[in-house]
Amino acid sequence: MANDRNLDGIHFMLPTPFDPNGEVDIASIDRLVGAARTANCTGVVTLGVMGEAHRLTDLERGPIIDAVVAAAGGDLTVTVGASGESGRALASRVRDAQSGGATAVMIAPAKMVKPNPLATYAYYAAAQEITEIPIVVQDLPEQTGVHLDPAFIGKLHSELPDAKYLKLEDPPTPQKITRVIEATNGTMGIFGGLGGAFLFEELRRGAIGTMTGFAYPEVLVAIHKYMASGDPERARAIFYKWIPLIRYENSTGISVAIRKEIMKRRGFTTTADVRPPSPPIDDSTREELDDLMSALDLSIENL
16 A cells, blocks of 8 residues: 555544454454445554454464455555554564555554653654654553653654654543644644544544544544535534444443444444453443433434
8 A cells, every 4th residue: 555645534443353252253354344435434443452452462463454454455544553562562563564555553652660751752763764654653641651742742753754643542632632733833644532532622623533443433424524624513513413422432441342332233243242351341331322322313324
């Protein structure tokens, strides 16, 4: 895939589907990518937190990349999560993603007990030495424990040629978007995340899209479309209509399991299984989800 593709828009964060035996379900990967295509997403993202990358073996990563790239073809971009706990591990994963046909790599900082900006910079520089495709810097302090200051993000963007994008998941995200735009002179493409919970506000602040696993990606595509075409009222109406489900899906600790349950119901996957020790949803949560989905108008035909 070309490394100069325009990434503006909505990117569907793919879960890693499992079959009833707990193995990676390649057939469901094809359906998930097909759902992104049908929704008119710009691209897909694989092997991120939503993809339970931390629960996968190194041997499982390659076949997943191959399956996603093959299903995406030439009309969807593929961003591959390549984060590691060392510069060497990171460089290896960047190399694998690149050789596998990725459009871009998404990289979160390595976890450190005492975060060190110099060490974090060296970590991203290790990826820059290897990559020939864009880097999406993932700002996700809840998972990494590393807080990326807007000035530091600006340094990465200005000094590492391929650090062209940011996936911002450090709330409050709308306010930080403004600060990052100021720190980068508006030249870094910023994506939201966090399940799309602040998508409308993020787009108003200057984000170019989002990368998230909300189980109705066509809704997010519609919001982005109307904002881009100068119809914020229509975008706002759609966002406010769907925010109850966006909010519930984004439940801390079980968001992946909830999204997988909805994706199973939509026919995207065979099972809703998560890989232990990630917790599945319980019967009460499933009943709450039933109640919420029955109370909402989930029609997507007139978005």
